[in-house]
Amino acid sequence: MNELPNPTLPLSPLPRGSLHRPGIALGARPVACPGLEVTWARHLDEVRQAQRLRFSVFAQEMGARLNTAIAGHDVDLFDDYCEHLLVRDLASGEVIGTYRVLTPAQARRVGSTYSDLEFDLTRLRALRPRMVELGRSCVHAEHRHGGVILALWGALADFMVRNGLDAMIGCASIPMLHNGVVSGDVAASIWEQLRHPHLAPIEHHVRPRLPLPVQQLDGTLPVEPPALIKGYLRLGARVLGAPAWDPDFNTADLPMFMRMADLPARYRRHFLG
Secondary structure, eight states: OOSOOOOSSOOOOOOTTOSOSTTOOOOOOOOSSTTEEEEEOOSHHHHHHHHHHHHIIIIIITOOOOOOSSTTOOOOTTGGGSEEEEEEETTTOOEEEEEEEEOHHHHHHHSSOHHHHHEEOGGGGGGGGGEEEEEEEEEOGGGOSHHHHHHHHHHHHHHHHHTTOOEEEEEEEEESEETTEEOSHHHHHHHHHHTTTSBOOGGGOOEESSBOOGGGSOOOOOOOOOHHHHHHHHTTOEEOSSOEEETTTTEEEEEEEEEGGGSOHHHHHHHHO
């Protein structure tokens, strides 16, 4: 949408890189799950709500070490240049799910994507003009049912179609903490499970800047990939290469890639009608 609705909260300054500008179409599709509302953040107060949720999940729940200038918020330099997608619980008014989206134009403004910091994306150069980056995905612990993530994905699919965008990239995180012990064995095992059936074509492979040393780890554990990664794979996503190690977030990050053209027909009907 080109015109923004009147906000219900007092206006604060928009982030300097906000995509609420000519040429970007935002929309909010109806949500099939009762009690939820999907919106794009319209001003800084709503972005702060997403950042508080992210801090709760990443720092307090997962133990990430966040270098943030605002206490209780997960804030980094990319936030100012991203659109922030929110799922709100209508009963409480709280933001319970979020993604941030960095478009090609905004990636050029900031100078890179977050994924560029973790991986060498040279082989994706030709795809960048119509490729967005998804990041900082999280859902409140008390609302991790299918309705929230499907609402987020439906809004993302709508955004891609409205803006003529083809592909999505992002880092899918695997926690390093397993059975109370910090170890890379779980991530190595998940990589071994996914590397053959779900690996992207070689022309799209990327290289981690700080590789997880998978050859030195036990890759035989009978573990399931995180639900978000399994969901991405059902949507047609591919793994672009071996995981990177993110010591600040205490995770191994898999580079994931998905084209809108690869979205299975049943999900296309569900998300786009």
